[in-house]
Amino acid sequence: MEESQHIIDYLDKTKQKKKLLPTFQVVFNHTLEVLKKKGRYEVSLSLLGPDEMHQLNLKYRKVDAPTDVLTFAYREADFIKEPITDLGCIMICPDIAKKQAKEYKHPYERELAFLFIHGLLHIFGYDHHGNDADAKKMFALQNEILDTLPIDFYTDINRLKKELLLAQAGSMATYSHFKVGAVVVTKDGKYHRGFNIENSSYPATVCAERCALFSTYAAGYHLEDIVSLGCITSSRNVGTCCGVCRQVMSELMNLTCPVYIFNRDEKKKLFTTVGELLPASFSKKDLNA
Numbered sequence: 001m002e003e004s005q006h007i008i009d010y011l012d013k014t015k016q017k018k019k020l021l022p023t024f025q026v027v028f029n030h031t032l033e034v035l036k037k038k039g040r041y042e043v044s045l046s047l048l049g050p051d052e053m054h055q056l057n058l059k060y061r062k063v064d065a066p067t068d069v070l071t072f073a074y075r076e077a078d079f080i081k082e083p084i085t086d087l088g089c090i091m092i093c094p095d096i097a098k099k100q101a102k103e104y105k106h107p108y109e110r111e112l113a114f115l116f117i118h119g120l121l122h123i124f125g126y127d128h129h130g131n132d133a134d135a136k137k138m139f140a141l142q143n144e145i146l147d148t149l150p151i152d153f154y155t156d157i158n159r160l161k162k163e164l165l166l167a168q169a170g171s172m173a174t175y176s177h178f179k180v181g182a183v184v185v186t187k188d189g190k191y192h193r194g195f196n197i198e199n200s201s202y203p204a205t206v207c208a209e210r211c212a213l214f215s216t217y218a219a220g221y222h223l224e225d226i227v228s229l230g231c232i233t234s235s236r237n238v239g240t241c242c243g244v245c246r247q248v249m250s251e252l253m254n255l256t257c258p259v260y261i262f263n264r265d266e267k268k269k270l271f272t273t274v275g276e277l278l279p280a281s282f283s284k285k286d287l288n289a
């Protein structure tokens with residue numbers, strides 16, 4: 001793995017089972033990229049228990065309760081002429097993050113990413129305590145960063161593989177006998193199946209990817225609900241999506257959405273994104289330009 005130019009001085013006092021630093025590192029790099037920050041940055045990130053968060057919240061914010069995230073930005077004067085800009089400290093409480101994740105019905109690691117982004121935006125001067133316009137600006141940016149993270153917090157790959165086999169079993173490949181299954185995963189944890197449906201008038205055939213996507217939309221979901229798309233073919237090779245499906249995917253999914261493609265025995269795979277499958281795609285923006 002390429003060494004990141006940005007540094008997280010990381011301390012986990014809560015002994016999390018899963019190593020979370022790689023996730024935080026991606027979140028840090030991505031946030032700096034979206035904010036168009038040049039140079040190298042360092043931040044201290046600590047995961048603390050609710051009692052310690054409570055003490056710090058009381059001491060520094062005069063609030064007598066535990067909290068999910070605390071941020072201490074270094075003063076501007078400290079930034080000057082350092083090769084690496086030290087941003088300050090962020091403290092996150094995983095116990096509270098876990099509760100909030102349940103409340104907001106999204107994955108725990110996504111809530112941790114959200115809190116880290118929230119802290120980073122505070123360090124860069126964004127605020128939501130003052131007027132409504134500032135708060136609106138901060139929350140919009142926060143959501144943009146979270147929604148474009150190159151991390152899939154939702155898709156369970158083992159479940160996806162099972163769903164793909166079930167989808168493929170329904171394939172109506174009457175003429176080619178080339179069975180394809182596709183599955184669209186949505187943020188509510190649902191897996192929407194589709195398969196190729198062939199027709200004696202060959203061009204009337206629909207591919208599994210479009211079948212799964214169209215049925216997801218028909219069930220009332222929208223672009224922002226879609227997390228990823230999986231696909232399995234009856235080829236020994238990794239048979240990737242056709243050009244027509246790539247065009248449709250580029251319009252009905254975010255370009256950053258992961259695409260997981262497996263060959264028939266799942267020994268070969270290609271994990272990519274919609275944007276990588278169709279770079280420089282034609283879009284509705286081009287229509288009226």
Ligand SMILES: [Zn+2]
Nearest residue numbers: 207242244245
């Ligand atoms: Zn296709």
